[in-house]
Amino acid sequence: MKISFKRYFWFLSIFIVLLLLSSVTFAVSDYEEYVAKLNLDDLYDEYGDNIYKLDGNDYFVKILDNLTNRLDTKLHFEIHYVDSDVVNAYYIGDGKVVLFRGLLDRLANSDQRAAVIAHEMGHGVNDHIDGQLKSVIGLGIGSWLLDQIVGKDSSDNTYNLLKKFGLTLINKGYSRENEEEADLFSVKLLDKSGYNPSGAVQVMQILDRLNGSYNSELLELLQTHPNPQTRIEYMTKEIKKTTGKKPEYLSGEYLDLYFND
Ligand SMILES: [Zn+2]
Secondary structure, eight states, X not given: OHHHHHHHHHHHHHHHHHHHXXXXXXXXXXXXXXXXXXXXXXXXXXXXXXXEEOOTTSHHHHXXXXXXXXXXXXXXXXXXXXOSSOOOEEEOSTTEEEXXXXXXXXXXXXXHHHHHHHHHHHHHHTTHHHHHHXXXXXXXXXXXXXXXXXTOOOXXXXXXXXXXXXXXXXXXXXXXXXXXXXXXXXXXXXXXXXXXXXXXHHHHHHHHHHHHHSOGXXXXXXXXXXXHHHHHHHHHHHHHHHHSSOOOOOOHHHHXXXXXX
């Protein structure tokens, strides 16, 4: 009797674990949608009338379409524009890209604008939210099991975890590895879509210059991304590899003139 109970318990445990794992795999995309919505709601709460979704005729959506045409992805991308001095751009999940005027105003050509959008798309196409979500859901399962033992309803807990994850994503951004992957992805996508991938290093030059002259509190992008010099180095290598040519950097004189305000 003792042995068969042990065996029964063993099978039951495996069954429960498999059940949980399969539900996690199926639920991740739902969670991503949910996290994207939480992130977006927070931004709409914060910026009110100063944030809105760009429609199909918008210049930036046309760039997004040019880039999406070269991609085989299930994601449906859209752009939310924030009319704010903050220099930033986010990918918040479920195809949602957020662009701030503070960054767009500093860009000088369509290659640079496409570079920013392609980088954010890179977070989406490479499933960066998914990867982070799995670990949060892993934590969620741990706390769910704990809740079952102490007899508590777990829905609040899961909500709080996801909410916290949503906030963390906006405040802290992605890992350095994820940022580098999105950067390298952007170089390749720009090249495939007929944009000059040099736009990507030019954006870094502009950010680097802003770093020394602009209100640092507004430079949110530099707080959540690797430093522009490091990004210029690895993107330069990627551009040489992809196009066989050196990137077209902005000259010091150009930057001096451009930032002479
Ligand atoms: Zn990024």
